[in-house]
Amino acid sequence: MSDQGSLRSTLHERGMRMTPQRQLVLDAVRELGHATPEEICKKVQGTAATVNITTVYRALDLLEQLGLVRHTHLGHGAPTYSAEEHEHVHLACHRCGRIDEVAIELLDDLAELLMSERGFELDPTHLALSGTCRNCREAD
Template identity: 65%
Template sequence: MPETSLAQVLRSRGLRMTPQRQLVLDAVRRLGHATPEQVHALVQQAADSVNITTVYRSLELLEQLGLVTHTHLSHGAPTYHPAEDHQHVHLVCRSCGAVADADPELLRPVAERLHTERGFQVDIAHIALFGRCADCEADQ
């Protein structure tokens, strides 16, 4: 899916384009999976006057606009990634913290069973599975 122009989306909603918003979106796209603090660190390399509050507000707006999405990969801050990325399940290594993507079809049978048996609709794109990655397993 092509990257959506932030300026186009903002204009269509009657909102103003700011360099800070573009920097935050660019940082999320560059980092892939990133916390607001990681986004802030990258944004500050280009514009050291941008504070963490601006990053949080920009991420919130970008999510409302459908350009980024978040998930919770731990007990800490949410992790943001571009919404144009394909839906995926997050695989989080408890040892090294690496995050990998897995095809959501892997969990489709579980989601369907929960829906059939309990009427529960699973949001597969917000699922994070925790374990140990292949590299950490090999180091054991």
């Protein structure tokens, strides 16, 4: 089934309509990888100039409820959105702004510790770790 057909059937199952704007927002998120709502809006407006930022935010909220996209806060400012297949932890350099990705399995020990000691279930796919990247440290 196509991406459009999949989104259409998911919306239909929940009693919602498929709109071109929703599909354009989903397509933009998938194409851009990690993008802020403003970047997604700019991409969508390349095809549909009348789509505004409010429509993009509403579509992103719905797509996240449906499990098709997720957001991550990579530092200060707007969250970034990515397609659901992105399962990684973000490493954000607070000096140069570089964003790297590492496997979520690197946090397994921490997740187990948090669960056993606090009863807290970590969602590492919604996580960004802030620090200093190798290039910035070596530049010092």
